Amino acid sequence: NLSDRLTGVFDRLRGRGSLNEQDVREAMREVRIALLEADVALPVARDFINRVTEKAVGQQVLKSVTPGQQVVKIVNDELVAMLGGDAEGAGEAEPLHLDARPPVVIMMVGLQGSGKTTSTAKIARLLKDKQGKKPMMASLDVNRPAAQEQLKVLGEQAGVATLPIVPGQQPVDIARRALESAKLQAVDVLLLDTAGRLHVDEALMAEMKAVASVSAPTEVLLVVDSLTGQDAVNVAQSFSDEVPLTGVVLTRMDGDARGGAALSMRAVTGKPIKFAGTGEKLDAIEPFHPRRVADRILGMGDVVSLVEKAASVVDKEEADKLAERMMKGQFDMNDLRTQLGQMQKMGGLGMLAGMMPGMKKAKQAMAASGMDDKVLVHMDAIIGSMTRKERANPALMNAKRKKRVAAGSGTSVQEVNKLLKMHQEMGRAMKQIRKMGGLKGLGALFG
Numbered sequence: 001n002l003s004d005r006l007t008g009v010f011d012r013l014r015g016r017g018s019l020n021e022q023d024v025r026e027a028m029r030e031v032r033i034a035l036l037e038a039d040v041a042l043p044v045a046r047d048f049i050n051r052v053t054e055k056a057v058g059q060q061v062l063k064s065v066t067p068g069q070q071v072v073k074i075v076n077d078e079l080v081a082m083l084g085g086d087a088e089g090a091g092e093a094e095p096l097h098l099d100a101r102p103p104v105v106i107m108m109v110g111l112q113g114s115g116k117t118t119s120t121a122k123i124a125r126l127l128k129d130k131q132g133k134k135p136m137m138a139s140l141d142v143n144r145p146a147a148q149e150q151l152k153v154l155g156e157q158a159g160v161a162t163l164p165i166v167p168g169q170q171p172v173d174i175a176r177r178a179l180e181s182a183k184l185q186a187v188d189v190l191l192l193d194t195a196g197r198l199h200v201d202e203a204l205m206a207e208m209k210a211v212a213s214v215s216a217p218t219e220v221l222l223v224v225d226s227l228t229g230q231d232a233v234n235v236a237q238s239f240s241d242e243v244p245l246t247g248v249v250l251t252r253m254d255g256d257a258r259g260g261a262a263l264s265m266r267a268v269t270g271k272p273i274k275f276a277g278t279g280e281k282l283d284a285i286e287p288f289h290p291r292r293v294a295d296r297i298l299g300m301g302d303v304v305s306l307v308e309k310a311a312s313v314v315d316k317e318e319a320d321k322l323a324e325r326m327m328k329g330q331f332d333m334n335d336l337r338t339q340l341g342q343m344q345k346m347g348g349l350g351m352l353a354g355m356m357p358g359m360k361k362a363k364q365a366m367a368a369s370g371m372d373d374k375v376l377v378h379m380d381a382i383i384g385s386m387t388r389k390e391r392a393n394p395a396l397m398n399a400k401r402k403k404r405v406a407a408g409s410g411t412s413v414q415e416v417n418k419l420l421k422m423h424q425e426m427g428r429a430m431k432q433i434r435k436m437g438g439l440k441g442l443g444a445l446f447g
């Protein structure tokens with residue numbers, strides 16, 4: 001995956017003052033593969049890489065990070081920005097804009113099976129329950145026999161009114177009737193669920209245009225299945241050319257989609273992704289989170305915030321010394337104690353392991369030895385009760401010494417044993433990480 005590949009690039013990039021073109025190009029090769037693996041459409045990936053390359057070349061490398069890490073931060077920030085967030089903030093999705101004269105119309109468009117009908121009901125439910133609106137839904141799908149019935153059933157589940165079905169009526173006429181009905185009933189928001197096709201075709205586009213022109217929608221949301229791969233661009237382009245889109249809904253984000261469609265959608269339509277569908281149930285919808293999806297696309301864990309955090313809390317000299325001792329296999333109890341202190345400063349084990357790519361092994365080793373955040377404090381006490389000689393050479397710890405240390409630290413022999421075992425496991429894990437070529441990266445993260 002990308003984190004492994006970039007770790008390799010990091011190592012090669014280490015120790016330079018500013019990002020030169022070759023460094024960046026090398027890193028970009030890996031990023032490009034990751035984007036394609038995440039199903040970002042080819043032309044979109046190419047544009048993205050060009051933009052990032054332009055931004056990155058020549059940038060001064062911050063003191064506290066390696067060039068490779070800095071490239072990742074630039075990639076990440078650009079990705080978040082392109083997905084509609086800002087680099088600093090939480091970057092929540094843009095909300096629906098409903099400040100127009102009621103009934104405000106939301107028109108849902110997209111291919112068949114993309115999740116239009118489901119999303120229509122989900123959004124109507126949100127508007128009713130979370131925003132105190134009075135919504136109404138109407139199905140304009142006269143292609144599929146049971147389509148209108150499907151929306152009616154969902155409406156009943158969501159507690160949202162649907163326009164009564166008149167068999168044989170055509171989409172534009174249904175839209176007109178829906179508007180009339182919404183006005184009469186003082187509906188705030190009218191959601192129009194339209195028909196789809198398996199592929200984009202002219203008849204479909206003509207129908208969408210006609211419906212848009214009679215209903216004057218305030219929002220036109222393109223519903224796209226996030227599992228749509230390279231084809232996402234064509235779908236987005238066709239709809240975008242024909243109807244005035246205002247936003248995108250990405251469905252099936254609960255599946256194993258890697259988020260690439262999101263980037264493609266944004267790039268082609270230029271419109272914000274407003275919602276992510278996360279399941280079949282009516283409450284399975286949430287505002288789109290650019291940051292989370294950027295993480296998903298890069299698969300890097302939150303390297304960026306780890307770098308920021310590490311730089312701000314960890315003492316550099318201590319970390320360098322530690323890294324050196326690890327390399328030499330001299331990792332003793334004093335080092336372990338230092339390490340534990342730093343882990344506490346960085347927000348505990350789960351956080352550390354979760355953020356750092358390649359730390360799975362170390363985390364597993366810790367879990368195997370029964371280590372969690374609560375015991376960090378006990379461990380510190382145990383090491384505090386050991387003599388200098390014992391700390392430097394944990395092999396000295398026989399039954400008698402263990403008993404003494406347990407008593408001195410207010411713990412048990414069992415806990416002392418656990419700590420000793422963990423020290424061994426960590427030593428082994430460090431060796432593993434070194435073998436994988438990751439220690440340099442690790443040392444850098446602590447620097």
Ligand code: GDP
Pocket residue numbers: 110111112113114115116117118119196223250251252253254255276277278279280284
């Ligand atoms: P339409 O043809 O565009 O109206 O699509 P539908 O709304 O009928 O949805 C097609 C299928 O996809 C249905 O079985 C839905 O339950 C399912 N579906 C829709 N959105 C999601 C989602 O976000 N996650 C999952 N897992 N399934 C979804």
Ligand code: MG
Pocket residue numbers: 116117118141147193194
């Ligand atoms: Mg439908």
